[in-house]
Structures are given as C-alpha cells and as structure tokens.
Ligand SMILES: [Zn+2]
C-alpha cells in the first residue's frame with residue numbers, strides 16, 4: 001500500500017497549499033508572507049546574501065505588488081483540469097451514455113466563470129477619487145469603532161469614507177473595501193463584489209460538477225466490471241476479497257490521470273465551497289472581510305478597548321439592514337440617494 005501513503009502525502013500537501021493560498025492571498029502581510037519572511041530570516045544563515053536579495057525581491061513582487069503570476073497559475077490549473085476532463089472523462093462518459101447536458105454543464109459554468117473573472121478583474125472596485133469622494137463619504141455612517149470620522153489617508157490625502165481602506169498594492173483607497181484578491185489581480189470593493197461572489201460560486205460549482213461526473217464515471221466502471229465481487233492475491237500468495245483500498249489502487253493504476261484529477265478537484269471543492277460559504281455569511285450579515293477581521297479583536301474581553309470614562313467598546317455592526325437587504329446591497333451597491341431615503 002506504498003502508493004496510498006504517497007497519495008495521502010500528495011493530497012495533504014495540495015490541500016495545505018491551496019488552503020494557505022486562499023486564506024493568505026487576500027491579505028497583505030498575511031500569514032504566508034509573514035512565514036516567508038520568518039523562513040528567510042532562518043535561511044539567511046545558510047544562503048548567500050545575493051540569493052537572499054533575489055528571493056526577497058521575488059517574494060515582495062509576489063505578495064506586495066500587483067502581479068499576474070496568480071492569474072497565470074489559475075489559468076494553467078483550469079486548463080489542466082479541463083484538458084483532462086475533455087480528453088478522457090468526457091469521451092468515456094459519452095460512450096457510457098451519460099446525459100449530454102450533464103457532460104456540457106462544466107463548460108457552461110466555465111463560460112460563466114470566465115465572464116465573472118473578466119468583469120471582476122477589469123471593473124472599478126470603487127476607487128475613491130477627488131471627483132467621487134464627496135458623494136461616497138455620505139453613503140455609510142462612521143461606526144466610531146472600526147471607522148472614525150476625520151481620518152485622512154496619508155497617501156491619497158483625502159478623508160477616508162466609512163468602510164473604505166487604502167490598498168497598498170493598487171495604491172488607492174477603495175469604497176467598501178473587502179480585500180485585494182491576487183487571483184483576479186484586483187481589489188474587491190463595493191462595485192465588483194457581485195462579480196467576485198458569482199466568480200467564487202461558479203468556480204465551486206465547476207469543481208462540484210467535474211468531481212460529481214468523474215466520481216459517477218468511476219462508480220459506473222466498478223459496477224460494470226464487477227470488481228467488487230472479485231478477489232486478489234497479495235505478495236505472500238494469500239487470497240483476499242476486494243476491499244476499498246484495493247479498489248482505489250486498482251482505479252488509480254487503471255485511470256491514473258482521472259483519479260489524480262478527481263483528488264485535486266475534490267480538494268478544490270472543499271476549499272472553494274468553504275470560502276464561498278464564508279462569503280455568503282459576510283454578504284448576509286453585511287460585513288466585508290476587512291471588517292470581519294478587524295472586529296474579531298472586539299470579541300475577546302482582553303482585547304476590549306478602553307475609552308475615556310473606562311467604558312468598554314463593544315463592536316456592533318451598524319450596517320446590517322436585514323438578510324435580504326444585505327444580500328441586495330452586494331448586487332446593487334448603495335447610492336447617496338438611497339442612504340437619504342433610509343434615514
Ligand atoms: Zn488611500
């Protein structure tokens with residue numbers, strides 16, 4: 001069963017890498033960047049100074065500037081999965097008379113996903129300029145905890161509207177800033193949050209349909225060949241009934257690329273599905289990732305901020321207007337007129 005150990009190590013490393021990239025890619029100075037700098041400090045004792053400078057420049061380029069590297073990686077992975085799906089899974093499933101619409105569903109989702117990706121990466125996330133500042137500053141009230149009135153962005157030299165944040169990668173302040181996404185190489189703000197939400201959804205749905213079709217194909221193969229009722233002889237010459245581990249090994253040796261892709265797609269589905277659920281939770285509660293991250297410090301008693309008169313500040317999300325209105329706000333960002341109507 002050596003190959004199963006190798007497979008488990010492979011799956012764990014892919015899952016770990018995917019989870020780390022998803023969690024850390026959105027946040028400048030995140031855990032990954034921090035770990036990388038700590039690792040470079042340790043390695044500085046063994047690696048020549050010149051190589052260190054090159055590595056540091058590469059890491060800086062990767063995590064602290066706008067770069068297409070993650071977009072290229074994203075397209076490469078998508079091409080590899082769809083290449084394998086088209087080349088093998090689609091052809092075999094077609095021969096096994098799977099329904100055509102089911103087999104075409106991943107391509108429809110891909111078209112939708114590419115559309116959302118292009119809209120999300122090219123759309124204005126809500127960049128605060130001198131011309132729109134006056135209207136954007138009126139949209140959200142300052143909650144006095146996460147967003148204080150009168151704070152000026154030192155780079156843009158304008159007063160920060162409530163819920164906005166300066167993105168150091170794009171070097172602009174963004175209205176209703178969520179995070180900077182390296183996978184779409186753009187900030188996620190008030191005006192492109194809807195595209196990002198749909199982009200994540202279609203990505204998770206693509207992984208789900210490809211995983212479902214591939215798993216159904218493998219189950220069909222097992223049922224048709226009746227492998228489960230057979231037996232095998234091990235290295236010591238003993239005969240055993242076929243059990244699940246043998247079956248996985250058998251399928252892996254018969255369809256190595258398909259099983260490999262299925263493992264990868266299932267891991268992607270878990271990570272993307274969890275991330276989409278988190279995005280849905282944020283949308284329903286009218287929070288941005290930035291606000292969720294910052295508000296956590298007010299959850300623990302030892303992190304409560306002490307005000308003059310020794311009053312403890314308890315963070316309360318003042319932007320929530322009910323589940324339905326919160327979700328609507330993602331797809332139709334608030335304007336000054338609506339804010340006036342509301343108040
Ligand atoms: Zn700024």
Ligand SMILES: [Zn+2]
Nearest residue numbers: 167170180187
């Ligand atoms: Zn940005």
